[in-house]
Amino acid sequence: MSRSGTVIIADFLEESAVESPVFGNGVKLVIAKAHEEKDLQPWLADADAILLFHDIASMTDATFERAPKLKTVVRAGVGFNNVDLVAAGRRGISVCNVPDYGTEEVADHAMGMLLSLVRHLPICDSSMRRGQWDYTLAHNTPRLRGKTLGLIGCGRIGSAMALRAKAFGLDVVFYDPYVAPGLEKALGIRRSLKLEPMMRESHFVSLHCYLGATSHAIIDEKSLSWMRPGGILVNTARGPCVDQKALVAALDSGQLYAAGIDVFEREPLDDEALRNHPRVLLSPHSAFYSLEGFVELRTKAAEEVARILDGEPPMNLVNREQLQNPRIKL
Numbered sequence: 537m538s539r540s541g542t543v544i545i546a547d548f549l550e551e552s553a554v555e556s557p558v559f560g561n562g563v564k565l566v567i568a569k570a571h572e573e574k575d576l577q578p579w580l581a582d583a584d585a586i587l588l589f590h591d592i593a594s595m596t597d598a599t600f601e602r603a604p605k606l607k608t609v610v611r612a613g614v615g616f617n618n619v620d621l622v623a624a625g626r627r628g629i630s631v632c633n634v635p636d637y638g639t640e641e642v643a644d645h646a647m648g649m650l651l652s653l654v655r656h657l658p659i660c661d662s663s664m665r666r667g668q669w670d671y672t673l674a675h676n677t678p679r680l681r682g683k684t685l686g687l688i689g690c691g692r693i694g695s696a697m698a699l700r701a702k703a704f705g706l707d708v709v710f711y712d713p714y715v716a717p718g719l720e721k722a723l724g725i726r727r728s729l730k731l732e733p734m735m736r737e738s739h740f741v742s743l744h745c746y747l748g749a750t751s752h753a754i755i756d757e758k759s760l761s762w763m764r765p766g767g768i769l770v771n772t773a774r775g776p777c778v779d780q781k782a783l784v785a786a787l788d789s790g791q792l793y794a795a796g797i798d799v800f801e802r803e804p805l806d807d808e809a810l811r812n813h814p815r816v817l818l819s820p821h822s823a824f825y826s827l828e829g830f831v832e833l834r835t836k837a838a839e840e841v842a843r844i845l846d847g848e849p850p851m852n853l854v855n856r857e858q859l860q861n862p863r864i865k866l
């Protein structure tokens with residue numbers, strides 16, 4: 537049976553070179569180039585599926601009520617905070633994501649930030665660009681081997697980070713109350729059942745949890761005070777996991793030596809104290825990206841849509857609990 541239906545590529549993409557071969561000729565593809573939810577309205581009556589990137593900040597019932605045939609919204613990315621799961625589920629519309637396309641990239645990015653900061657590279661680099669030659673900037677650089685790295689969250693990316701850190705001789709310990717017992721054995725690392733003791737023993741802490749009620753501002757004034765003075769914090773998870781004001785205060789007081797930050801409370805970054813801090817290494821929420829990873833993301837998102845158009849169950853449904861009278865096979 538040949539595949540058919542109408543798929544709206546909602547935002548961000550201006551071409552469908554990756555998606556078209558996945559869908560084949562029977563599927564009508566609309567490249568909507570929308571920036572706001574309302575820009576999609578002309579196509580909703582016919583839509584069987586929506587492929588959503590990140591330019592549309594919020595997709596709500598205003599979309600779903602106009603889309604009587606819509607079976608799924610597939611979010612091309614890990615996070616799905618920009619889709620109203622309850623409103624979609626109430627109308628039988630499935631919401632899916634692509635959870636695994638950037639695992640290596642984010643772990644590489646976090647490890648890269650940690651290595652740069654431990655080796656004092658940002659301050660050496662900016663000093664040399666000012667025409668200086670000052671070896672003393674390297675003073676107090678610690679030896680990496682044997683130091684303790686604490687991970688908050690040890691799912692896909694946390695595990696990938698642990699494997700990288702072990703190769704550098706770091707002693708890795710994680711706090712993650714939700715993963716199965718024995719993960720520490722599989723990875724050959726240690727587990728802490730509580731956050732505080734892990735923070736107290738860690739020279740460096742890297743966040744790899746998702747953003748939720750238990751991880752919102754999990755790094756705040758109190759948890760920063762538990763760290764060894766002069767530690768390093770890396771956040772490639774989500775901005776609101778860290779209280780940004782407390783972070784800047786800890787950098788100012790020296791409680792933290794440095795921080796590597798890819799994600800922010802508000803994006804784009806609007807916090808000048810953080811932007812201008814000399815011991816902060818910043819990147820613009822780019823940890824996920826690699827040429828190969830981006831193609832993988834687009835391919836996997838299109839494959840999820842194709843499965844649903846073919847009447848097969850999705851692989852990465854994220855609103856199972858909210859889904860009533862589903863328009864797809866589960």
Ligand code: NAI
Nearest residue numbers: 689690691692693712714744745746750751772773823824
């Ligand atoms: P995952 O779902 O495999 O792992 C997340 C882990 O966090 C889970 O094991 C969960 O039990 C743990 N967790 C949740 N709440 C916690 C808490 N309060 N304390 C400790 N652990 C907690 O997700 P994955 O693929 O490892 O991704 C992790 C996060 O990385 C994503 O949720 C996303 O926020 C972020 N991310 C950032 C990207 C970037 O470009 N900077 C790209 C992709 C993901």
